[in-house]
Amino acid sequence: MSGAFISFQDATKDYGSVRVVENLNLDIARGEFVSLLGPSGSGKTTLLMMLAGFESVSGGTITLDGKVINDLPTYKRDMGVVFQNYALFPHMTVARNVAFPLEMRGEAKAVTAAKVKKALDMVQLGQLADRLPGQLSGGQQQRVALARALVFEPRVVLMDEPLGALDKQLREQMQLDIRELHHRLGLTVIFVTHDQDEALTMSDRIAIFNHGKIQQCAAPREVYDHPANRFVAEFIGETNLLDCKVSENAGETFSVTLDDGSVVAAHGLPGLVAGDRALLSLRPERIEILPAETDATATGQNRLAGEILDTIYQGDHLRVVIETAVGQIIARTDRKAQEWPVRARVMLTFRAADGWVIAP
């Protein structure tokens, strides 16, 4: 993608002998909201720090708008950064904090005042302009940090786990606020998080990191429904992984043989051929539990016989653990669905489109 706004080409970062980011390639379009998601130590924050200019680049190049910025000092990069601990200047009022980037750019006083007011109104903090950061709550501070990072209309907004320190309700509100700002202002946002719900909620695309490499970078739906490998399948959401062997690959739909010899149809990654060992990923909410005597052949769906081990009430859904010939399977059912007594014989069914075959 030569027209990419931001482009990492073979970007590498070494700390001494430890390689934290390895030959990473990623293109981001203008106006896109990309989340970098992964466990801690996976290199996602390091990549963001390299983009912001806080960390040097050990190898490869980073380009912004067609220009290599490897050696461009941070203060010339024109990127707004929102930090997890807010990083507000404690000795300046809210208004002075927000005015800081404008003052650094030599804006006229009147222009600065107008822009500061507009930015604070945007995050609904206009009435707190004269407070000090220490007098604000965590959520308010983060909104100030957001206003400060946006007020100078940066080319890119980088967010490093900005909601990590907030409580759940506030976090969800802020997610929606940031999403709305992104749409309204057409911002290019790179958002680092280890919270998959956050990434799924806000992103145009999610880049999933592990061991300094991107495991998959795709739209939230794609990442969830069609994970590229076992790590992604397990990291995003919950899934059942069943060992299997590809017996036939007919374009989109595979036939795979499970360990007990039963054959099921499922979609899967292209590239797997007959005879390959593979994993069948089954999302718990895609599995339907029916009475054992149901005549499933009529529905044309895959079937697995099993026995209820446990049912766990989780508020908005029920978690059902089922013992089958291929191991334990977790299913999620609607709260209003039939409750199964323990030891009940059941039939699990799923459509071919609900199963996903990946390399082991």
Add this chain to the structure above:
Amino acid sequence: MIKAAPMRALLLLGPLLVFLGLFFVWPLVTVIAQSVSDPSVSRVLNRTAAAIDGWDGTGVPSAEVQAAFRADVVANTDDMAMGDVTRRLNATKSGFRSLMGKTVSAVKEDPDIDLARIDDRWTDTAYWQAIQDNASPYTDAFLLAALDLERDKSGNIAAMPEGTSANATILLRTLWTAGVVTFCCLVIGLPYAMIAASVQGWKRSVLLGAVLLPLWTSLLVRTAAWMIILQDNGIINQALMGLGVISQPLALIYNRFGVVLAMTHVLLPFMVLPIYSVLLTVPGNLMNAAASLGAHPVRAFLRVLLPLSFRGVVSGTLLVFMAAIGYYITPALLGGASDQMLSSVIAFYATGSANWSMAAALGLILLVLTLILYAVYNRLSRDPVEAR
């Protein structure tokens, strides 16, 4: 029983209160009392002092006062003490020396003699006025003298004649030297603390160790070490002469340079540590944040890091300055005659001439200076944000 618990709790404070009382409050009170007490007249002429208190200062005091005076003269057996009294009275009203000599021998012969018959100066109000002025056991003479001031004949505060006392000069010199030392400590200590706070691991340990190690060494040892380094055939001069940079040894010791250098070294930790501890509380990524907002590193430093270290700078500056104005050993060992500070004058009065009142008065001046500085410090450090 309800009251027992608080009482027991107070008992825990007992040792501290006893310690404070014994080693802080009592000496302080003694010093203050000493600096304003002048018992030489009131001790010898104690009956006179009591009697003359009620005199209205016109004409001549009553017969009772005169009788008390005669009784005091008769009762006194210490010629030295009477000499002191005479000197003191003569300083207030000249003519007392001959008058007292005459009076003492006359009264000793006849305790009931009429004073006016000994000398008609006893009918002069001014002489009795001098006795009344000096009769009080309290005086501001020492405090005034500590500032090179005195009371003139009419009782007004006036400067002492040129050349009779150097206390004010030495006080100014003390303040100046302390100021220079504080400035040097700040210039070295601020960047040092910033570097120490910004590095991690062993580098930080080494930097802090370099500051703390001198603190654990005796002041005398450190001063002696500077003497060895700075003297005419010390390490520096020998090295420079060996390299042919200079042909004559540089005067590094027994002058202001040596004093400032050694005091800066000794007091540096008191500048570095407060600034360092304040900087530790500054989130590490504020400078990154400033850079991402478009601030050149120099501007980020001036606008963010420097204001945030202000509280530490104020603490450090005052700590160093307060400690410096009381310095004694270092100027005494490394300075010349014209580098001595107020402490050495105090030491001279206390141990050299046994003039405790003068030593106490000078000490009080130092204490008041320190208290004023402390008040300033409190004011500045109360709200670091508003002090911006």
